[in-house]
Amino acid sequence: xxxxxxxxxxxxxxxxxxxxxxxxxxxxxxxxxxxxxxxxxxxxxxxxxxxxxxxxxxxxxxxxxxxxxxxxxxxxxxxxxxxxxxxxxxxxxxxxxxxxxxxxxxxxxxxxxxxxxxxxxxxxxxxxxxxxxxxxxxxxxxxxxxxxxxxxxxxxxxxxxxxxxxxxxxxxxxxxxxxxxxxxxxxxxxxxxxxxxxxxxxxxxxxxxxxxxxxxxxxxxxxxxxxxxxxxxxxxxxxxxxxxxxxxxxxxxxxxxxxxxxxxxxx
Amino acid sequence: xxxxxxxxxxxxxxxxxxxxxxxxxxxxxxxxxxxxxxxxxxxxxxxxxxxxxxxxxxxxxxxxxxxxxxxxxxxxxxxxxxxxxxxxxxxxxxxxxxxxxxxxxxxxxxxxxxxxxxxxxxxxxxxxxxxxxxxxxxxxxxxxxxxxxxxxxxxxxxxxxxxxxxxxxxxxxxxxxxxxxxxxxxxxxxxxxxxxxxxxxxxxxxxxxxxxxxxxxxxxxxxxxxxxxxxxxxxxxxxxxxxxxxxxxxxxxxxxxxxxxxxxxxxxxxxxxxxxxxxxxxxxxxxxxxxxxxxxxxxxxxxxxxxxxxxxxxxxxxxxxxxxxxxxxxxxxxxxxxxxxxxxxxxxxxxxxxxxxxxxxxxxxxxxxxxxxxxxxxxxxxxxxxxxxxxxxxxxxxxxxxxxxxxxxxxxxxxxxxxxxxxxxxxxxxxxxxxxxxxxxxxxxxxxxxxxxxxxxxxxxxxxxxxxxxxxxxxxx
Numbered sequence: 001x002x003x004x005x006x007x008x009x010x011x012x013x014x015x016x017x018x019x020x021x022x023x024x025x026x027x028x029x030x031x032x033x034x035x036x037x038x039x040x041x042x043x044x045x046x047x048x049x050x051x052x053x054x055x056x057x058x059x060x061x062x063x064x065x066x067x068x069x070x071x072x073x074x075x076x077x078x079x080x081x082x083x084x085x086x087x088x089x090x091x092x093x094x095x096x097x098x099x100x101x102x103x104x105x106x107x108x109x110x111x112x113x114x115x116x117x118x119x120x121x122x123x124x125x126x127x128x129x130x131x132x133x134x135x136x137x138x139x140x141x142x143x144x145x146x147x148x149x150x151x152x153x154x155x156x157x158x159x160x161x162x163x164x165x166x167x168x169x170x171x172x173x174x175x176x177x178x179x180x181x182x183x184x185x186x187x188x189x190x191x192x193x194x195x196x197x198x199x200x201x202x203x204x205x206x207x208x209x210x211x212x213x214x215x216x217x218x219x220x221x222x223x224x225x226x227x228x229x230x231x232x233x234x235x236x237x238x239x240x241x242x243x244x245x246x247x248x249x250x251x252x253x254x255x256x257x258x259x260x261x262x263x264x265x266x267x
Numbered sequence: 268x269x270x271x272x273x274x275x276x277x278x279x280x281x282x283x284x285x286x287x288x289x290x291x292x293x294x295x296x297x298x299x300x301x302x303x304x305x306x307x308x309x310x311x312x313x314x315x316x317x318x319x320x321x322x323x324x325x326x327x328x329x330x331x332x333x334x335x336x337x338x339x340x341x342x343x344x345x346x347x348x349x350x351x352x353x354x355x356x357x358x359x360x361x362x363x364x365x366x367x368x369x370x371x372x373x374x375x376x377x378x379x380x381x382x383x384x385x386x387x388x389x390x391x392x393x394x395x396x397x398x399x400x401x402x403x404x405x406x407x408x409x410x411x412x413x414x415x416x417x418x419x420x421x422x423x424x425x426x427x428x429x430x431x432x433x434x435x436x437x438x439x440x441x442x443x444x445x446x447x448x449x450x451x452x453x454x455x456x457x458x459x460x461x462x463x464x465x466x467x468x469x470x471x472x473x474x475x476x477x478x479x480x481x482x483x484x485x486x487x488x489x490x491x492x493x494x495x496x497x498x499x500x501x502x503x504x505x506x507x508x509x510x511x512x513x514x515x516x517x518x519x520x521x522x523x524x525x526x527x528x529x530x531x532x533x534x535x536x537x538x539x540x541x542x543x544x545x546x547x548x549x550x551x552x553x554x555x556x557x558x559x560x561x562x563x564x565x566x567x568x569x570x571x572x573x574x575x576x577x578x579x580x581x582x583x584x585x586x587x588x589x590x591x592x593x594x595x596x597x598x599x600x601x602x603x604x605x606x607x608x609x610x611x612x613x614x615x616x617x618x619x620x621x622x623x624x625x626x627x628x629x630x631x632x633x634x635x636x637x638x639x640x641x642x643x644x645x646x647x648x649x650x651x652x653x654x655x656x657x658x659x660x661x662x663x664x665x666x667x668x669x670x671x672x673x674x675x676x677x678x679x680x681x682x683x684x685x686x687x688x689x690x691x692x693x694x695x696x697x698x699x700x701x702x703x704x705x706x707x708x709x710x711x712x713x714x715x716x717x718x719x720x721x722x723x724x725x726x727x728x729x730x731x732x733x734x735x736x737x738x739x740x741x742x743x744x
């Protein structure tokens with residue numbers, strides 16, 4: 001039985017950065033890459049299922065879409081115990097949106113035929129919260145978002161989950177399998193990879209798949225196939241704001257001053 | 268960052284000289300180790316290290332932002348041309364004074380002045396220059412709050428902008444006493460309160476403030492170490508809770524007033540009383556019956572509380588009160604033994620951290636399943652080495668960290684933790700004086716860059732230590 005865990009290498013920014021000349025993204029040199037925080041939890045949940053089952057009964061496969069730098073994040077997954085890692089990339093995939101990425105990942109899922117697909121609720125850089133749902137939509141599989149608890153026995157026809165809703169409410173759901181679940185932070189306590197695991201991961205191969213491996217062609221991926229396109233990226237002009245400090249009485253006194261200034265009265 | 272190759276074999280010896288250490292780093296090509304040893308390299312080696320460190324714009328930007336980048340690397344970065352680094356370098360907490368000065372003279376970025384005004388390493392003349400010439404209120408407010416601002420800067424700000432930054436200046440540790448007087452006399456009640464809260468407040472201002480009826484002023488005044496007895500008496504009946512709470516913490520409070528405040532209607536006042544180390548037994552008994560659990564909790568922590576009261580508090584319905592008793596440095600061993608079997612792990616954990624616990628009790632606590640309890644056992648300097656050796660292999664990283672932080676844990680206990688999965692534990696061990704340099708040398712090819720940086724930074728520091736010290740480390744290995 002297989003569990004596919006869709007992971008993403010996300011970009012983080014410091015305070016000062018530059019926008020690319022075409023205005024569509026941040027200059028590459030200013031981006032710092034790491035594995036998406038949500039995906040740590042997804043992988044851990046898959047590992048827990050694997051470790052609770054008989055040895056060899058569950059295979060955990062980490063999958064990501066992206067260029068060569070993504071190998072570093074996949075290697076982290078291998079170090080934490082994933083059995084295999086697949087990176088899917090073709091230059092034609094550049095400019096893919098969440099729906100197109102979902103289509104690419106669904107191509108991998110079709111080929112691997114897992115019993116479960118896990119993804120993070122969202123990625124920390126783009127925050128579309130759409131990839132997991134796009135995989136399910138492409139496959140026409142059941143799906144559940146923002147999963148905070150999971151009870152699943154390998155090979156079972158269904159899983160019991162609890163979804164996190166507004167106001168701290170949990171919704172208990174039974175879902176048919178195979179299914180796509182997007183997992184929430186805090187569902188478990190992700191492990192740190194052991195030094196032995198890291199060394200072993202360095203020697204493990206990362207499978208590199210291209211368009212032909214997932215039965216898609218260039219017209220089905222990338223910017224041309226995407227249903228949404230970035231038009232421009234910009235830093236909003238900062239408005240006038242002032243933090244009023246001090247004790248409550250001082251803050252109130254300052255507020256009165258500001259109101260008087262605004263009304264043109266002398267303080 | 269390009270992948271580095273590691274040349275050394277596990278049995279290799281740690282390089283003993285600065286030159287040999289830098290040569291090793293140059294040969295390995297380790298980016299982070301290069302940053303760590305930059306300060307000890309000779310001119311030729313330094314040039315080669317910089318070729319490695321500054322080979323790409325991406326690496327340069329990362330270094331200027333990375334929290335561990337050493338001052339000398341930041342200085343080298345600041346001198347690179349055509350790099351958008353000025354803000355990052357000036358904002359970096361490790362950047363040294365001469366680098367900041369260089370940036371100020373070279374860059375025309377207006378935002379830099381604000382960052383320089385805030386930086387604790389900005390040289391005094393530069394701070395004075397900003398105080399003399401700048402008009403930006405945000406920049407000057409930051410300057411008035413800069414802990415490195417010298418009295419001249421504060422005086423100048425107070426002179427150039429009367430009242431504008433008076434509260435910030437009055438709260439600054441370097442403000443001269445005469446300036447405090449000026450600020451007090453021209454300030455509103457907020458500025459006056461800040462002046463009175465200053466540790467160098469002139470006595471004459473305290474005497475003037477004693478006549479005030481303003482609550483804010485009295486709140487600041489009540490914390491002053493020397494107050495007339497009559498004022499203390501008056502303030503003990505003041506309607507403001509904060510004033511009476513602060514009064515209850517005064518060392519010179521007469522016993523009669525302590526007794527009155529022990530019956531105060533405000534919980535925070537009685538909590539402050541419960542912390543006093545001069546409480547007579549009758550007041551301790553009274554406070555042990557208090558309806559507010561925080562009062563009983565603070566009493567439980569009070570090192571002067573007698574055995575009888577502690578015994579009563581050890582049976583309290585609130586676990587935090589029982590925990591406070593278990594944390595009390597004078598808690599008798601018989602009581603600790605009882606609390607060690609408390610049904611709440613939070614209470615048992617406090618026993619595990621107690622330095623008075625017997626080895627027998629510690630062995631019993633080491634069989635506990637709660638992570639808080641085991642963390643306490645791991646961190647307790649009285650835990651037997653055999654127990655620590657077992658806890659090193661705990662699944663819980665808090666427990667393993669307890670062992671690392673344990674002052675009594677020797678190298679034989681700590682050595683297996685060099686393989687700990689949590690990188691921060693390996694960082695801590697890389698800088699631990701308990702392990703020999705040779706022991707730590709296995710971290711040179713650690714997969715985590717922060718660990719390698721910590722190791723090479725430690726070794727670079729060692730290269731600056733006396734020869735006898737280094738010889739000792741080699742001999743130990």
